[in-house]
Amino acid sequence: MTAAVTDSAGDIAAQASTIKIDSGLSVTDKKNATIELTPDQVSCADVNLANLENCSVHIRGTPSTLHIANIKDCRILCGPVSSSVFIEGCRQSKLVLSSQQLRIHSTRDTYFYIHVTAKAVIEDSQELRFGPNPLLDETPTEIWTASGLDKNINHWDKVGDFNWLAADRPSPNWSLLDQQAPWENSLQFLFRFQMFYGMPFLSSIY
Secondary structure: OEEEEEEOOOOOEEEEEOEEEOOEEEEEEEEOEEEEEOHHHHOOOEEEEEEEEOOEEEEOOOOOEEEEEEEEOOEEEEOOOOOEEEEEEEEOOEEEEEEOEEEEEOOEEEEEEEEEOOOEEEEOOEEEEEEEOOOHHHOOHHHHHHHOOOOOOOOOOOEEEOOOOOOOOOOOOEEEOOOOOOOOOHHHHHHHHHHOOOOOOOOOOO
16 A cells, blocks of 8 residues: 655655555654545554654544554644544644544643544643544544544543542643634634644645
8 A cells, every 4th residue: 555745845746655464554654744545545444653753644534543653743634533543652743633532642742633432541641732623524424424433422621641640630731722712613723734734735634
């Protein structure tokens, strides 16, 4: 399987090798790259992203699971994940995700725009910021059906911290993004995510 990659200058196009094992798809060891995985590639697959720096990743379709490890200064936009998203070793990144479960380990200084049907859990992480995924209505009905997720069940603002057990005080390791978001609708968010966060222009979200 291949994933389209364009370098950071935008003037050289290439094909980046990925590794597919059984139902799994892996993209690893990339820097300053733009990566797009198509619905045919990721449908019901376990998608793995690892060792990425300053990359923009657009995952279209409905992965079964998503594993992200050791990324820095990346922007990731992913279609609905049927089961779980596992993140470890993430730094200075922005992620737009929808899943049943979200588990975050050893991550710092990262923004999450999420839709989860179960409470997200963090461990050994600091400076995490959570906001709602504003692109839910941009997802076609058939994508939601394929993913098995209910977009009306959303616990984006409920986060459990394994390193903070005090029930009477909030964890200092994460916070909610300002409810007064700097955009009025999903299209403004997408424009901001693309232009200000370094994602390429997306002609189609999902």
